[in-house]
Amino acid sequence: MMNFPELPLLAEPGLAARVQHLLDHKTKPLGALGRIESLALQIALIQGVEKPQLADPQLVVFAADHGVSRRGVSAYPREVTPQMVANMLAGGAAVSVLARQHGLTLSIADCGVDAPLARGALDLRIGPGTGDVTAGPAMTVDQATQALRNGMVLVERLPGNALLLGEMGIGNTSAASLLMQRLTGLSLTDCVGRGTGLDDAGVARKVAVLGEALERHAGAQSPLDIAAALGGLEIVTMAGSVIAAAAQRRVVLVDGFITTAAVALAQALCPGVLQACVFAHRSAEGPHSRWLAHWGVKPLLDLDLRLGEGSGAALAWPLLPAACALLADMASFESAGVSNRE
Ligand SMILES: O=C(O)c1ccc[n+]([C@@H]2O[C@H](COP(=O)([O-])O)[C@@H](O)[C@H]2O)c1
Numbered sequence: 304m305m306n307f308p309e310l311p312l313l314a315e316p317g318l319a320a321r322v323q324h325l326l327d328h329k330t331k332p333l334g335a336l337g338r339i340e341s342l343a344l345q346i347a348l349i350q351g352v353e354k355p356q357l358a359d360p361q362l363v364v365f366a367a368d369h370g371v372s373r374r375g376v377s378a379y380p381r382e383v384t385p386q387m388v389a390n391m392l393a394g395g396a397a398v399s400v401l402a403r404q405h406g407l408t409l410s411i412a413d414c415g416v417d418a419p420l421a422r423g424a425l426d427l428r429i430g431p432g433t434g435d436v437t438a439g440p441a442m443t444v445d446q447a448t449q450a451l452r453n454g455m456v457l458v459e460r461l462p463g464n465a466l467l468l469g470e471m472g473i474g475n476t477s478a479a480s481l482l483m484q485r486l487t488g489l490s491l492t493d494c495v496g497r498g499t500g501l502d503d504a505g506v507a508r509k510v511a512v513l514g515e516a517l518e519r520h521a522g523a524q525s526p527l528d529i530a531a532a533l534g535g536l537e538i539v540t541m542a543g544s545v546i547a548a549a550a551q552r553r554v555v556l557v558d559g560f561i562t563t564a565a566v567a568l569a570q571a572l573c574p575g576v577l578q579a580c581v582f583a584h585r586s587a588e589g590p591h592s593r594w595l596a597h598w599g600v601k602p603l604l605d606l607d608l609r610l611g612e613g614s615g616a617a618l619a620w621p622l623l624p625a626a627c628a629l630l631a632d633m634a635s636f637e638s639a640g641v642s643n644r645e
């Protein structure tokens with residue numbers, strides 16, 4: 304059994320009202336910075352201070368392979384996972400470019416890629432990918448527990464106070480869809496999308512394969528058992544990282560559909576972590592919108608991205624320090640001698 308940390312979030316009495324008062328007295332029409340104001344407020348509550356600051360942002364790509372990728376559920380072959388890990392480490396992936404552009408430290412955590420450990424990747428390997436979920440569990444409960452621990456220890460050793468989530472794993476939209484179905488109770492078809500680009504026949508095949516997996520693992524009930532039966536090594540490791548980050552009052556910037564699955568698992572295991580999460584973008588993966596609506600959360604961007612890697616988190620990142628700077632540095636009506644409304 305794992306013990307999860309107590310979450311300190313939103314504990315300060317009166318802080319939300321004080322920050323809202325600061326925002327409301329800045330030199331702008333009331334509410335005119337829109338969602339940047341609620342973003343500033345959320346970051347202040349996460350850090351427990353009136354004037355939050357972000358330092359040394361860390362983008363971690365959690366990578367792993369999936370047994371179910373052998374069942375024709377992805378438009379791309381399984382070998383792409385280690386190939387893209389190598390591309391990320393060599394600096395040529397979209398996330399590599401965006402991390403450089405925005406001053407993000409990029410780490411690639413190999414949680415179970417089906418190839419030898421790449422030079423420069425962090426070794427959080429549990430095994431060479433998950434088992435085929437239509438034939439058995441994705442991983443054992445012990446492996447799921449170890450993956451959660453790996454993710455927690457990883458974050459505890461990272462500098463800075465912001466964690467940007469990324470992932471890479473051919474087949475991982477299947478794992479995310481299975482977790483979504485079990486954690487939200489929505490119908491399977493509402494939880495399945497095109498992933499890397501399946502056509503309609505491909506989606507129908509994916510739904511049939513994932514239906515088999517749900518039937519086989521109907522007995523898994525606790526969040527940990529569901530994670531072990533249906534999850535991915537990168538998703539479960541990421542869930543551990545989300546829990547540790549929330550406990551340490553780091554801001555978690557969530558990317559697309561698969562990183563949302565990790566957050567959902569973290570929230571099921573350790574209720575409250577969602578408060579530390581900022582949703583970077585609405586993925587073009589169909590079910591992502593439904594999941595965000597299920598929680599009543601709004602993402603920052605809506606750019607039809609469906610790449611993963613943390614690319615949406617990297618693109619949205621500059622909005623976060625911008626929100627903090629506006630809250631800290633904008634003049635108030637009083638300090639600038641500007642007339643407020645009657
Ligand atoms: O982030 C998303 O919303 C997203 C949506 C569709 C696909 N992906 C990426 O594509 C891969 C998974 O797609 P698939 O079709 O192999 O399950 C994986 O490497 C993800 O990073 C990512």
Ligand SMILES: Cc1cc2nc[nH]c2cc1C
Nearest residue numbers: 379383387499610611612
């Ligand atoms: C080329 C490629 C790059 C990716 N990056 C994240 N998922 C991916 C899937 C594919 C197929």
